[in-house]
Amino acid sequence: MKLLKKAVVHSISRKSFGKAFDIACGSRFSKLFIKPYIRLYKVNRDEIRHPSQYKSLADFFVRDICPTLRPIAPGEDVVISPVDGKIVDLGFAKEHKIILAKNNTYSIPELLSYEDVEAFQDGYYLNIYLSPRNYHRIHMPFSARAIKHRYIPGKVFPVNNLGVSTIKDLFAKNRRTCTVFETAAGCKFALIKVGALGVGKIVSSFQVGQEITKGAEIGRFEFGSTVILFFEKNSFLPDKQLTANMEIKMGQKIGTIRIQ
Template sequence: MPAAPITFFNRQTQRIETEAVYGEGFLRFTYESPLGALPLHALVKRAAFSRWYGSRMDSPASRAKVAPFLATYGVDTGEFADSPDSFRTFNEFFYRKLKSQARPIAAGENEIAFPADGRHLVLPDIATCGDFFIKGTRFDLAALLGDVETAKRYEHGSMLISRLCPVDYHRFHFPCSGIPGGAMLINGPLYSVSPIALRKRPSILWENKREITQLNKTCAGVIRLIEVGATCVGSIVQTYCPGEEVQKGTEKGYFRFGGSCFITIFEPGKIRFTDDLIEHSRAGREVYARMGDVAARVQTA
């Protein structure tokens, strides 16, 4: 029986589309086949495997992968801040910068911007989400945050899960203005964050290696920002300065090679997600949108 395709709603085209999954055959073998469990647990989820693969993407020979990748996935090179010919390695291309006008930032004072390009899913009330990818699986907020008391504060809060594919722009940004603290590292394995993996093991999001930042003095209360590592992510690189005020859309950092995930958590009653995010997330379908687009609005009443 053919595997079900991965579909998402594209905000740019206003259509439901099928995702071209990078390395789909390997992912389906590893996460959907009983035989794949052995290499998954013995090798693939381990940090050493991702470091090894990441180092390959830093080698001069990896530069030859850039042109075929651009052609296969139709990446818009007109957005690049630098010429496609200027990248010395595949990783340099992967965490490329874009022209400032390529990602306009939501201008409204009460508008929360997407922190990254990607496919987005929302939980308007984390505590009432009883079917996270698999029926009866609840999102384990305490495990994700690594602290039971902090989890209680956000128990009925809202969550935005932004999944970045290898084809996406891999720098992440602040969703609103505020003052960020330092990033706290929680170590863990490096499973894939592809829907192929998440639909078999939703707990990946609160098991994988991650970094958590508290964003203070925002228009939407105290926000938690979480970068989740994944298979073949060489590293999470923070480029902001803790303690210094940032503006909405300011770069926070970037992921090196691999699919990755960025999670934004809001306190209860502070924001309302846009209608398309609520509608499609309720149907279990992600929404593709770009960094800077409107993700939510602050509740003022």
């Protein structure tokens, strides 16, 4: 059974399959599948701003949302969730490794593709999975300046339970972007956008060197994926309520960061 699962996952991760999937979902014909998609994935209809104006299923997937539905938690030192999703795993890095799901450990240098990783040793991380029903735009978790941004090419394995349980080191193999930010107090944190099956693009809407305020939109996915937040050692204090398998919303407080 495990071999069968692996064969299925490898088959659907092929570039040809992904390209065909992307074209199909971006076609005008795919508009007919928006209503069935809403029913299948139980998308919250109250959050759909313009239900009749989407040109395709892909257009619907990257829909925006009324800002009043995702208030940004106030507080000078407050860090917010950058996305809607489920916390798959969380904790502190040890021995240059972090555990992201199913007890799979990942090398910090490999995952971040960033030279100066020593500051992240013993740092805190969160792995947040975005399901097909979630709002898929990504927002700034804390006001900071983008100091490094890198696109890392790779596979497009699905990041759901099937993919994670089947493919070893999946998050380090998948296509992704890694951005390192620095706060006014000099604290660094990384935001990793991990691509997946059907993610034709990982869009980043900022420039290196840009100062970005908390809550500002900084990118989006096209179809389900994962965001990993990773904080420099001794810079972040997580909320006590955070637990694995917890559903969170963009703008919700997830902890505090050192501001002096």
